[in-house]
Amino acid sequence: MKKKSVLERVKIVPLKKKMGVIKELVALFREGMAYFDEYEEDMVSELRDYFGGKRRATHYFVAVLGGEIIGLIGYLRYSNDVYNTGWFCIRKDLQGHGIGSLLLKFVERDLRGKARLLMVECWDSAETCQLLKFYRERGYRPAATLRNFYDDEDGDMTFFSKRIAKK
Numbered sequence: 413m414k415k416k417s418v419l420e421r422v423k424i425v426p427l428k429k430k431m432g433v434i435k436e437l438v439a440l441f442r443e444g445m446a447y448f449d450e451y452e453e454d455m456v457s458e459l460r461d462y463f464g465g466k467r468r469a470t471h472y473f474v475a476v477l478g479g480e481i482i483g484l485i486g487y488l489r490y491s492n493d494v495y496n497t498g499w500f501c502i503r504k505d506l507q508g509h510g511i512g513s514l515l516l517k518f519v520e521r522d523l524r525g526k527a528r529l530l531m532v533e534c535w536d537s538a539e540t541c542q543l544l545k546f547y548r549e550r551g552y553r554p555a556a557t558l559r560n561f562y563d564d565e566d567g568d569m570t571f572f573s574k575r576i577a578k579k
Contacts, residue, residue, distance in 0.1 A: 417509075425473065427472035427484070438456065473518060483501065483502040483503065485497060485498075487530070494528060496531040516550060523576050524577055530574050532572045534572060551574050557570045558571075
């Protein structure tokens with residue numbers, strides 16, 4: 413019998429609202445996202461709000477392998493039929509196995525019938541050049557680039573969008 417690939421063993425499920433998982437998610441992002449330290453406080457605050465019921469418009473999904481969270485993606489509605497992804501990361505040693513694509517496709521399917529556009533934000537830096545390529549290869553096109561988004565010394569922020577088929 414053929415052994416299942418990593419991708420075949422991954423399950424995508426809604427993030428359960430239990431506070432203990434915040435430490436696990438922070439560890440995932442510290443390992444898998446080069447510049448996470450700057451945003452850790454923001455993520456923890458958003459997740460506490462989410463678990464506390466203050467962020468009802470935000471939806472989070474996790475990739476689980478063998479009972480362990482190995483990836484996360486979230487989305488929220490910007491306006492009418494435009495949605496934005498957020499907090500998207502795959503465990504570093506499992507990047508490149510299709511898990512990120514699986515999570516992104518899951519969100520696209522979940523939004524079918526609700527969304528016209530799905531937006532993603534990507535900081536344009538040496539650390540994120542692979543991420544820019546990742547989005548382009550999955551049909552996302554640059555919609556806007558804001559120069560020195562965070563401050564005059566920082567990189568640019570590129571906003572990508574993809575048209576999602578409405579039912």
